[in-house]
Amino acid sequence: MIEARNVSKWYGRFQVLRDCSVSIARGEVIVVCGPSGSGKSTLIKCMNGLEPFQQGEIAVDGISVGDKRTNLPRLRSRIGMVFQSFELYPHMTALDNICLAPEKVLKRSRAEAEAKAMGLLDRVGLADHARKHPAQLSGGQQQRVAIARALAMDPIAMLFDEPTSALDPEMINEVLDVMVALAREGMTMVVVTHEMGFARKVARRVVFMDEGQIVEDAPTEQFFTNPGSDRAQLFLSKILHH
Amino acid sequence: MFTHYDWNAITANLAFLWDGMVLSLGLAALAIAGGMVGGMLMALLRLSSFKPFAIFAYLYVNLFRAVPLILVIFWFYFLVPVALGRPVGPFYSALIAFVLFETAYYCEIIRAGIQGIPRGQMAAALATGLSRWQAMRHIILPQALRNMTPVLVTQCVVLFQDTSLVYVVTLRDFMTSASIVASRDFKLVELYTFAALVYLVICLAGSSLARYLQHRTAMR
Ligand SMILES: Nc1ncnc2c1ncn2[C@@H]1O[C@H](COP(=O)(O)OP(=O)(O)OP(=O)(O)O)[C@@H](O)[C@H]1O
Ligand SMILES: [Mg+2]
Numbered sequence: 001m002i003e004a005r006n007v008s009k010w011y012g013r014f015q016v017l018r019d020c021s022v023s024i025a026r027g028e029v030i031v032v033c034g035p036s037g038s039g040k041s042t043l044i045k046c047m048n049g050l051e052p053f054q055q056g057e058i059a060v061d062g063i064s065v066g067d068k069r070t071n072l073p074r075l076r077s078r079i080g081m082v083f084q085s086f087e088l089y090p091h092m093t094a095l096d097n098i099c100l101a102p103e104k105v106l107k108r109s110r111a112e113a114e115a116k117a118m119g120l121l122d123r124v125g126l127a128d129h130a131r132k133h134p135a136q137l138s139g140g141q142q143q144r145v146a147i148a149r150a151l152a153m154d155p156i157a158m159l160f161d162e163p164t165s166a167l168d169p170e171m172i173n174e175v176l177d178v179m180v181a182l183a184r185e186g187m188t189m190v191v192v193t194h195e196m197g198f199a200r201k202v203a204r205r206v207v208f209m210d211e212g213q214i215v216e217d218a219p220t221e222q223f224f225t226n227p228g229s230d231r232a233q234l235f236l237s238k239i240l241h242h
Numbered sequence: 243m244f245t246h247y248d249w250n251a252i253t254a255n256l257a258f259l260w261d262g263m264v265l266s267l268g269l270a271a272l273a274i275a276g277g278m279v280g281g282m283l284m285a286l287l288r289l290s291s292f293k294p295f296a297i298f299a300y301l302y303v304n305l306f307r308a309v310p311l312i313l314v315i316f317w318f319y320f321l322v323p324v325a326l327g328r329p330v331g332p333f334y335s336a337l338i339a340f341v342l343f344e345t346a347y348y349c350e351i352i353r354a355g356i357q358g359i360p361r362g363q364m365a366a367a368l369a370t371g372l373s374r375w376q377a378m379r380h381i382i383l384p385q386a387l388r389n390m391t392p393v394l395v396t397q398c399v400v401l402f403q404d405t406s407l408v409y410v411v412t413l414r415d416f417m418t419s420a421s422i423v424a425s426r427d428f429k430l431v432e433l434y435t436f437a438a439l440v441y442l443v444i445c446l447a448g449s450s451l452a453r454y455l456q457h458r459t460a461m462r
Binding site for chain 2: 045048050073074076077078079080081083085087088089090091100101104105146149150153
């Protein structure tokens with residue numbers, strides 16, 4: 001489904017990604033972790049072309065992301081993305097946040113988009129909040145709306161960039177529950193997170209990054225019980241201790 | 243205290259003053275409309291990733307901000323007829339001068355407004371499949387315009403005050419009308435006080451309009 005081969009990226013002279021290769025099969029869930037600044041966000045933003053890369057290749061469902069002839073908006077409309085800081089549109093209600101892209105990009109009618117949006121809001125437990133603006137919702141609620149917004153496009157895969165790290169601890173689970181349910185329904189997911197409980201529950205593999213490199217790509221259990229590299233071990237000991 | 247002043251000079255010349263006001267308001271309204279549209283387009287050019295557009299807009303803005311408005315008005319008074327090959331009259335040459343001049347100022351206001359919106363908003367919009375232009379129109383501009391409403395309205399009030407400069411091309415705006423009556427009838431204090439009050443009222447009206455607009459579009 002998502003195939004990255006030898007991807008390298010530079011910001012000026014600074015190399016953010018070094019020869020990254022990773023492959024995610026249809027219906028597979030992988031977790032990406034690693035220290036701050038290791039390039040996790042950059043890597044998943046390359047997967048939907050939000051960030052350009054200079055070397056290597058990424059294909060999503062057989063379509064090359066780096067190819068100049070690729071219709072990027074069209075490709076992105078098939079990949080959902082959820083951000084650390086939610087990025088809901090503050091001037092629109094939750095409902096309008098969800099309906100915008102289906103109406104403008106997929107040319108669905110308002111009624112059709114709204115019916116779908118209400119179904120999704122119900123699914124993330126927010127049917128009563130459809131007419132509220134983001135500022136009237138808690139962080140956890142905003143993130144669930146953001147997930148519904150991504151799902152409204154019927155994506156073939158979902159990218160999550162630290163979806164719970166801006167949340168108060170008591171709200172983390174309400175978001176993770178939605179993601180776990182999604183994973184169990186067979187959604188293809190790439191999740192940047194340090195929530196190791198989530199990884200253990202649904203991830204088939206864990207990808208560990210450091211300094212722009214994919215240092216480790218291992219089945220989940222193996223990653224936790226017997227990480228292959230010292231750097232991964234050090235990282236694990238740090239995050240599992242609190 | 244004002245009893246020995248003759249305030250009748252104002253009422254007696256109200257029609258004459260109103261004529262001037264109509265010109266000021268008309269010119270300001272057209273210049274604001276033109277300047278905002280121009281400023282919006284210029285801001286988009288300025289922020290374009292296509293370098294020649296951005297450079298053009300940068301030069302344009304800095305050229306017009308470097309020269310005083312009165313000079314631009316004068317300059318277009320002589321230049322526009324030459325450029326078009328026929329006379330257009332002082333009103334239209336002044337209008338063109340205002341629109342082009344104000345475009346530069348609105349451009350900077352709008353550019354700052356757009357850049358004030360967190361980058362994540364554009365990323366989120368693009369990630370759902372919207373084109374860059376759709377994201378601009380539905381996500382970035384509505385938020386940016388709301389944030390910059392106070393500054394935009396201030397600029398409009400300043401523009402209205404600046405219409406008094408058109409006397410240099412023989413147009414008679416409100417301020418010019420007041421000053422004509424003042425010197426003809428020797429009623430300087432009365433007319434200039436009146437004019438000041440009128441400008442004050444318009445300015446206050448402008449700022450309450452700004453507050454109203456911001457309140458009405460407030461995100462909750
Ligand atoms: N626009 C940019 N220009 C220059 N450098 C950048 C830019 N964006 C990110 N970087 C750098 O690239 C590196 C990787 O950034 P990235 O955001 O991908 O890291 P991350 O693994 O997601 O970290 P975090 O856990 O803090 O989110 C960092 O060193 C960052 O400073
Ligand atoms: Mg990150």
